[in-house]
Amino acid sequence: VLDRMQAMEKIFSPRSVAFLGASNNRAKWGGIIFRNLRKGGFQGAIYPVNPGEKEVQGFKAYPKVSDIPGEVDLAVFTIPARLVPEAISDCVRKGVPAGVVITAGFAELGDEGRALQDEMVRRAKAGGMVLVGPNGQGIAVPKLGLFPWMPVLRPEPGAIGVVSQRGNVSTVFCEQLAEYGFGCSKIVSAGNCADVGWADYLEYLGRDPDTGVILLYVEGMDDGRSFFEAARRASRAKPIVVLKSGRTAAGTRAAASHTGVLAGSDHVFSSCCRQAGIVRAETVEEAVLLAATFVSSPLPGGRRVGIVTGGGGYGVITADAAARAGLDLVKLSDETIEKLRKFLPPWWSPNNPVDMAAGLGAYGGPMDLLPILLESGEVDGAIFLSAGWVYPMVDPLKADQDFHDSDRPEIRALVDQDVDFCRRLADYARGSDKPLLLHSNVARLAIRRRYPGLLEIIKRGLLLYPDIESVTRGFSALAERKEFLSRADRWN
Amino acid sequence: VLDRMQAMEKIFSPRSVAFLGASNNRAKWGGIIFRNLRKGGFQGAIYPVNPGEKEVQGFKAYPKVSDIPGEVDLAVFTIPARLVPEAISDCVRKGVPAGVVITAGFAELGDEGRALQDEMVRRAKAGGMVLVGPNGQGIAVPKLGLFPWMPVLRPEPGAIGVVSQRGNVSTVFCEQLAEYGFGCSKIVSAGNCADVGWADYLEYLGRDPDTGVILLYVEGMDDGRSFFEAARRASRAKPIVVLKSGRTAAGTRAAASHTGVLAGSDHVFSSCCRQAGIVRAETVEEAVLLAATFVSSPLPGGRRVGIVTGGGGYGVITADAAARAGLDLVKLSDETIEKLRKFLPPWWSPNNPVDMAAGLGAYGGPMDLLPILLESGEVDGAIFLSAGWVYPMVDPLKADQDFHDSDRPEIRALVDQDVDFCRRLADYARGSDKPLLLHSNVARLAIRRRYPGLLEIIKRGLLLYPDIESVTRGFSALAERKEFLSRADRWN
Numbered sequence: 001v002l003d004r005m006q007a008m009e010k011i012f013s014p015r016s017v018a019f020l021g022a023s024n025n026r027a028k029w030g031g032i033i034f035r036n037l038r039k040g041g042f043q044g045a046i047y048p049v050n051p052g053e054k055e056v057q058g059f060k061a062y063p064k065v066s067d068i069p070g071e072v073d074l075a076v077f078t079i080p081a082r083l084v085p086e087a088i089s090d091c092v093r094k095g096v097p098a099g100v101v102i103t104a105g106f107a108e109l110g111d112e113g114r115a116l117q118d119e120m121v122r123r124a125k126a127g128g129m130v131l132v133g134p135n136g137q138g139i140a141v142p143k144l145g146l147f148p149w150m151p152v153l154r155p156e157p158g159a160i161g162v163v164s165q166r167g168n169v170s171t172v173f174c175e176q177l178a179e180y181g182f183g184c185s186k187i188v189s190a191g192n193c194a195d196v197g198w199a200d201y202l203e204y205l206g207r208d209p210d211t212g213v214i215l216l217y218v219e220g221m222d223d224g225r226s227f228f229e230a231a232r233r234a235s236r237a238k239p240i241v242v243l244k245s246g247r248t249a250a251g252t253r254a255a256a257s258h259t260g261v262l263a264g265s266d267h268v269f270s271s272c273c274r275q276a277g278i279v280r281a282e283t284v285e286e287a288v289l290l291a292a293t294f295v296s297s298p299l300p301g302g303r304r305v306g307i308v309t310g311g312g313g314y315g316v317i318t319a320d321a322a323a324r325a326g327l328d329l330v331k332l333s334d335e336t337i338e339k340l341r342k343f344l345p346p347w348w349s350p351n352n353p354v355d356m357a358a359g360l361g362a363y364g365g366p367m368d369l370l371p372i373l374l375e376s377g378e379v380d381g382a383i384f385l386s387a388g389w390v391y392p393m394v395d396p397l398k399a400d401q402d403f404h405d406s407d408r409p410e411i412r413a414l415v416d417q418d419v420d421f422c423r424r425l426a427d428y429a430r431g432s433d434k435p436l437l438l439h440s441n442v443a444r445l446a447i448r449r450r451y452p453g454l455l456e457i458i459k460r461g462l463l464l465y466p467d468i469e470s471v472t473r474g475f476s477a478l479a480e481r482k483e484f485l486s487r488a489d490r491w492n
Numbered sequence: 493v494l495d496r497m498q499a500m501e502k503i504f505s506p507r508s509v510a511f512l513g514a515s516n517n518r519a520k521w522g523g524i525i526f527r528n529l530r531k532g533g534f535q536g537a538i539y540p541v542n543p544g545e546k547e548v549q550g551f552k553a554y555p556k557v558s559d560i561p562g563e564v565d566l567a568v569f570t571i572p573a574r575l576v577p578e579a580i581s582d583c584v585r586k587g588v589p590a591g592v593v594i595t596a597g598f599a600e601l602g603d604e605g606r607a608l609q610d611e612m613v614r615r616a617k618a619g620g621m622v623l624v625g626p627n628g629q630g631i632a633v634p635k636l637g638l639f640p641w642m643p644v645l646r647p648e649p650g651a652i653g654v655v656s657q658r659g660n661v662s663t664v665f666c667e668q669l670a671e672y673g674f675g676c677s678k679i680v681s682a683g684n685c686a687d688v689g690w691a692d693y694l695e696y697l698g699r700d701p702d703t704g705v706i707l708l709y710v711e712g713m714d715d716g717r718s719f720f721e722a723a724r725r726a727s728r729a730k731p732i733v734v735l736k737s738g739r740t741a742a743g744t745r746a747a748a749s750h751t752g753v754l755a756g757s758d759h760v761f762s763s764c765c766r767q768a769g770i771v772r773a774e775t776v777e778e779a780v781l782l783a784a785t786f787v788s789s790p791l792p793g794g795r796r797v798g799i800v801t802g803g804g805g806y807g808v809i810t811a812d813a814a815a816r817a818g819l820d821l822v823k824l825s826d827e828t829i830e831k832l833r834k835f836l837p838p839w840w841s842p843n844n845p846v847d848m849a850a851g852l853g854a855y856g857g858p859m860d861l862l863p864i865l866l867e868s869g870e871v872d873g874a875i876f877l878s879a880g881w882v883y884p885m886v887d888p889l890k891a892d893q894d895f896h897d898s899d900r901p902e903i904r905a906l907v908d909q910d911v912d913f914c915r916r917l918a919d920y921a922r923g924s925d926k927p928l929l930l931h932s933n934v935a936r937l938a939i940r941r942r943y944p945g946l947l948e949i950i951k952r953g954l955l956l957y958p959d960i961e962s963v964t965r966g967f968s969a970l971a972e973r974k975e976f977l978s979r980a981d982r983w984n
């Protein structure tokens with residue numbers, strides 16, 4: 001018999017998958033999800049299970065799991081809820097160690113559904129089988145091409161491990177991560193967490209060598225204590241970012257109606273997060289950007305930040321945002337000011353943020369200024385604002401053509417210049433042992449519009465922050481983690 | 493002599509423009525901005541003024557303004573600061589009623605610069621000339637093709653009037669508005685506000701028939717009283733959205749160094765805004781989306797909202813966001829629940845948000861549910877989440893091709909279906925006298941990637957909100973304005 005973590009390993013790296021409810025009807029979830037599994041590139045064996053079909057989507061079908069000749073590591077369920085317990089017993093007979101129950105209609109529907117869910121779990125536990133779900137949208141392991149889940153989406157392999165209480169949110173997490181160039185190690189839509197729960201996911205992902213950062217979407221939980229204990233252990237090894245909803249009375253009501261789980265006090269949750277070293281996000285996008293932050297930046301020694309900006313207004317807005325994020329926008333020494341002044345126009349007013357004041361390249365550029373700041377010893381890291389400012393100007397919004405089709409030489413010259421600058425900027429940021437966080441107003445367009453300079457930055461694994469609030473928040477989250485690790489070290 | 497508002501009219505609809513400092517050197521602002529003026533499509537006369545040139549960029553040049561044969565309505569200045577006062581006197585001699593001083597190097601540099609600025613204003617006032625700036629990036633009037641400003645950008649004509657204390661922020665306002673399909677009536681980079689000030693801009697835009705909404709970026713002001721008095725008058729006629737920075741100590745320091753103007757207490761500013769009917773935004777993007785909100789939606793009778801969503805997680809997050817935005821996510825009556833139930837799968841749990849619970853189109857769609865909600869009499873408006881969910885799935889992120897190049901029939905079928913749905917949704921929203929606000933996770937990509945369904949929505953002048961926080965905030969801002977107008981009515 002496998003221990004719990006060994007059984008969980010079968011969920012995320014199975015050699016073979018049985019699919020209960022696989023269908024030839026592409027308008028049913030059993031048809032859609034089986035197709036996603038089949039098309040994902042998974043190299044192991046795939047066995048559709050459907051007593052009414054000889055073949056499903058070109059694969060030989062079996063009446064039940066115990067009829068399958070080969071070994072089965074993972075069983076996926078889209079059959080109706082009332083049929084699940086008996087099918088679990090059949091899996092146990094076959095020796096299947098792990099299952100993903102996508103089917104809905106359990107505890108979230110009330111007492112009757114809860115009884116069915118309890119019966120399902122009882123049978124699985126008795127047979128040493130672990131279960132993801134029910135009432136989720138499935139799981140995905142991009143590195144293995146394993147996509148037994150609802151969305152057509154296939155995220156790239158990457159370092160972010162996602163566990164989400166709702167499938168919809170895990171899809172949006174993955175979509176948004178992809179827009180910034182980040183992929184995922186494992187993705188789980190945890191649903192009702194009837195068997196495998198938060199503590200199990202945290203323990204598993206905490207040990208998983210492919211996962212560098214853990215990203216969670218939580219609505220509520222039965223057992224907060226075990227969650228935070230597991231989080232405290234895992235967060236020593238890797239950052240954990242949590243988006244928690246059901247924070248207001250209205251949200252709590254909505255949450256209860258979906259998963260039958262009660263959301264607790266938001267305040268208590270926040271303070272437990274701090275103690276456990278969990279970084280808490282306020283919005284879906286903040287959660288995504290914080291996860292990507294931890295993948296792409298070193299930690300700062302403290303909260304002192306230097307900011308370089310091309311234009312005045314942005315400097316003031318950034319100063320506000322930095323202050324609200326708890327960063328220290330240090331006053332620079334006269335010595336550093338004098339070093340900077342050499343690369344700035346005469347009308348520059350010495351300050352941090354260092355505002356380049358529309359100097360038009362006749363004076364100096366960010367690559368003159370940033371090293372002076374970062375090597376001054378006066379800051380723990382830096383932020384650069386407005387990378388790729390040239391693209392909104394040269395990418396036609398209305399024209400039917402891609403801006404790459406343009407052969408206007410003045411555009412090509414601007415873009416070439418930007419590519420050269422971005423390459424130097426990105427290499428410098430990668431080589432720096434202090435965080436240098438990069439912002440671009442067109443970060444969200446960079447990949448789909450193939451802005452060449454910005455792609456140089458993304459290619460090097462760096463995050464482009466889409467707005468000022470997110471880049472200052474990113475820096476403060478890095479500092480927050482550094483502070484947690486220092487505290488944790490002291491306790492040892 | 494023209495009165496002040498008549499003189500301001502010359503700024504925004506001049507028949508002729510003199511450009512002091514127009515240059516053949518395209519690497520200087522005098523070369524860049526003159527080119528932008530020349531290329532914008534402006535139908536009036538353009539006179540470069542430069543004593544060192546016979547011709548500038550193909551236009552006959554004049555040594556000084558008083559040498560120009562025709563009448564001059566507007567003078568634009570990029571000449572060095574120390575030369576501006578004398579040039580103003582020359583404009584006065586010529587009878588020029590209005591000027592835009594782009595040149596920097598005035599009050600923002602300290603006492604000496606302030607003296608120069610005062611002298612410039614003294615001469616202008618004595619001659620009945622009004623001045624925008626100095627230390628801004630210029631102005632733009634898209635409807636007239638008039639672009640005497642720094643960025644290459646040419647926003648479309650539209651209903652949003654923008655006044656920004658910093659040029660950089662006005663550029664980003666315009667860029668972001670364009671990404672959502674919204675244009676501008678007038679755009680002013682107000683700089684130091686040495687002569688024309690906030691109250692003047694508010695009075696002018698308040699009366700301007702092309703301006704439906706006023707969008708401001710403010711760092712600080714000398715005369716808060718006149719600002720709020722002008723705002724109170726203007727906001728009866730049209731909504732005013734303000735982004736105010738310099739809110740923290742760090743931001744205030746940064747602001748003072750740019751415009752020599754002190755930012756006041758943030759708290760006081762907020763409460764004055766409420767009294768004056770100003771809607772205050774927290775971030776650049778929120779400001780943009782609120783301005784577009786007022787252009788595109790009717791006002792609700794109150795704060796009761798119904799929400800329709802495709803997936804569970806989003807419903808809970810939205811319930812939280814709605815509560816934080818001060819919306820009332822009303823409990824629906826049994827009668828309305830029964831009407832909705834007909835179009836929802838058996839596992840639907842009755843609630844608001846109305847979660848379609850992955851019913852796969854076999855039951856009903858949003859166009860069945862939204863009219864039931866909006867016509868129930870139980871809500872003041874509605875929010876629909878996740879329009880265009882299909883596009884992230886079918887638009888390849890990595891491939892070098894546009895997704896329109898694809899001839900895969902299954903994609904075409906999905907997209908055709910979406911176009912049909914979006915058309916019905918948008919027509920219904922346009923025809924509704926209650927707000928129906930639409931959200932899409934790919935709102936920011938819709939125009940540049942030409943997602944056909946979403947373009948149907950944008951084409952009808954509707955705003956697609958990019959995230960849940962912005963759509964709930966949009967609804968609350970509409971309610972805020974309704975409440976202000978009701979209070980204002982009672983005072984009369």
